[in-house]
Amino acid sequence: MPGTRAVLPVTPLLAVGAFAIGTDTFVVAGVLPEVARDLDASLADAGWVSTLFALTYAVLAPVLGALTGRLERRRVLVVSLTVFAVGNAASALADGLGTLLAARVLTAAGAALYVPAASASAAALAAPERRGRAMAVVLGGLSAATLAGVPFGTWLAADLGWAATFWLLAGLGAVCAVAVALGLPEVRLPAAPGLAARLAPVRDPRVLSTVLTTLAFMTGGYLALTYVGAVLAPATDGDGGVLALLLLVFGVFAVGGTVAGGRATDRFGPAPVLSAALAGLAAVLVTLPLARDSLTTAVVAMAAWGVTAMATQPPQQHRLFTIAPASGPLLLSLNSSATFAGISLGGFLGGRVLSHGGTDGVDRLGQFGAALVAAGLLTALTGLRTRAPSHTDTGRTSPEPARSPADP
Incomplete structure (x- = not known):
């Protein structure tokens, strides 16, 4: 092979x-x-x-x-x-x-x-x-x-x-x-003729929808994750050691979610995997107010959060790379950019929710986050139905990239 x-x-x-x-x-x-x-x-x-x-x-x-x-x-x-x-x-x-x-x-x-x-x-x-x-x-x-x-x-x-x-x-x-x-x-x-050819796929609406999807669900997730200590305070009773263990649960299942997302993408394709992961993530976030009152429910929520959040990444990267392999580095860079923009924006918006949400501000973090993830799912579904523009040369769109000379 x-x-x-x-x-x-x-x-x-x-x-x-x-x-x-x-x-x-x-x-x-x-x-x-x-x-x-x-x-x-x-x-x-x-x-x-x-x-x-x-x-x-x-x-x-x-x-x-x-x-x-x-x-x-x-x-x-x-x-x-x-x-x-x-x-x-x-x-x-x-x-x-x-x-x-x-x-x-x-x-x-x-x-x-x-x-x-x-x-x-x-x-x-x-x-x-x-x-x-x-x-x-x-x-x-x-x-x-x-x-x-x-x-x-x-x-x-x-x-x-x-x-x-x-x-x-x-x-x-x-x-x-x-x-x-x-x-x-x-x-x-695969080498594109020049910078203009490498930038051409950026104008592809499929690229735009994919990047906007990443921005939406990363912002929604980090709107709550940035302030997870406050979100889970009733379950941890303010104990930093307990919070660390909950974050460990998140990390363990995040690794599992990444692996599962990659394998599922190879088997079923990126569309169903991304849709299922985003729907699951929205469900986790919207039910956070119900999960924060006991340690048992908090463990379950953090496990589900880790799996669904990280299962989104392999199908997103796979989809971008196959749109235009010659422009793969640029398109994957755009996705990384959207990821980090979402981290920054989520923390900022979460702070505003806490500042203006009064006593219900913490509970609203998950609700607002779920709404943004749902918006990302809508963007993804719309983008998945979008066809490549006939006038755009997407950098020799064959999904098969050039092999390294070291490959057998």
Whole structure:
């Protein structure tokens, strides 16, 4: 089977890099109190360390995807991981909030370049019938970060200081860069004639609907997930240890959801998998007020939340990649951009709901989130019925990408 032997050892390698980036993305919330105290900043000002990272990622992902789309993937991955490592080292050395923010912008640039390139590489090396699973392995690295990386990074910051967490991430990024340089074969995607041809699929309404779907359900999910401590306070009784265990449940089932989403996408196609995942996620969010009063129901809710939230990603990436393989890096970058924009926007809107919702504000987080996820499902269903425009050259739309010379 062409490409199968090449992808099996390679995708776990790419997933390790995604694990580092996922940890970097989500661990900041756990180290913000230490950052604010050590840099003599307010907690609100320190919050920009997380917000600016997400915004930078959202803006740069499609730009860097377009600029590097014609480059060989291994080279792009090594450069992105190197930038990521340097950015984290600079973060660890920062002696003021301004310096730290600049370092986070650099780190986000490396992350924005890596994740779409890694997904595109995994898809290009995989046989068509295994493409969803290959992408799921890479995305599984992001899911695993919520399971292991974030708790460990938070503990490390509490024990040794927040700089230690960034040093750990810098070291992990450097090791991944060396491993990719030595272990990944050359990966060249079908080349479009130029930038205009690579940008042509962006005008495809199927791309627009897919990206808007991601933005809607990520915003809806993070509208509540950003403030999950407050949402689950009745079940945890304010005990941080209990909350950590609930987040562990979320992380375990998020990894399972990513794997299941990839396998189901290969078997049934992206449309039914995405529809089922979004319907399930909306149901979880709208019933959160019923699940927050006891620990048992909270465990069930977090498990279902993890599965449904992460099962959405493989079908979304699979659909974008098959629209135009030659523009795969750019399209996957747009999806990553929508993901991080949703994380940032969800936190912002959730804060507004809490500020203006009075005593019912916490309960309304899930309700508003479910409404946004439902809007994403409607957008997805509309987009799935949309046909490719006959006048658009989607970069030689054959779903079969060019193989690496290393493939048998």
